Amino acid sequence: MMRKYKILSFLIVLLGMLCINANVFALDNLEAEKIQFEKEMTKKHVGKTYWIHSSFGKYKEDGKPANLPNLSPAKITKITHSSVGIPRVYFISNGKTYYVEIFDKIGSKFSFNWHFIQQNPFKTFKxxxxxxxxxxxxxxxxxxxxxxxxxxxxxxxxxxxxxxxxxxxxxxxxxxxxxxxxxxxxxxxxx
Incomplete structure (x- = not known):
């Protein structure tokens, strides 16, 4: 009977260790995905000038809402993640730094393409x-x-x-x- 309890105890400890390792692996995987996302977005967008599309969701560096005119030029300067893991795009417009938090889903109110127009609209449309x-x-x-x-x-x-x-x-x-x-x-x- 005692042997069954020792085996059962051992299995419970082993299962707990596997769960902890699985959680650590999942967190490591999430961190790796965030780093990969930042690298890809940085390569694709940093240093380029786009045009602000909608005043919604733009913030000053201090976190207060920014009132930026629609279609103002914006130079992308940095792409990171917020403290809670949301992708954050920093940009300069009219000499000041701002940011927007994004989710990479086309058409979503939080996608990169919802916040920025990548081709000059003044040259594209008449x-x-x-x-x-x-x-x-x-x-x-x-x-x-x-x-x-x-x-x-x-x-x-x-x-x-x-x-x-x-x-x-x-x-x-x-x-x-x-x-x-x-x-x-x-x-x-x-x-």
Whole structure:
């Protein structure tokens, strides 16, 4: 009987050691993934100038929210992780350092591509001065193209599309606001 308890005790200790080793391995693996992510993102983005896409989610170095104009140039300076492991992208805009925390999922409100436009939008798109002014202020107006709306308000939460003999109708959903397009131009919206 005593032998069974010793074997059982030994197995419990062994199982505990395996669990601890598995947790250490998982933590080491997570740390390795973070380091790899930083290396890849640093190689791809640091030193490059992009354009701020949306004022949402940008912070000053002291952690206070930053009020940066949409489409301002931003030079990426460093990519690290926050104290809780969230990827953090540091950049300089208008001579000051800011950061944004990201999750690498295209279209997510926390992805790199949600926060930065990698090609100069002023060279890529041809809009009138009044449309550019609306975009910079993150405002919309009837007649804007889908590209202008995307530059102004970023990715929609959802898109609903109807195609028929009349053309293409789309509904872009931003929270509780609905934008309606006919053949690529904004025709109305609902708040």
């Amino acid at each position: 809009f009138s001065k009044s449309i550019w002014d609306k975009i910079k202020q993150e405002k919309i107006t009837i007649g804007m193209t889908k590209e202008a709306i995307w530059l102004s308000w970023n990715y929609p939460d959802d898109v609903n599309k109807s195609v028929g003999s009349w053309g293409v109708h789309e509904q872009w959903v931003y929270g509780s606001q609905y934008l309606y397009f006919e053949n690529g131009k904004l025709t109305s919206w609902q708040e």
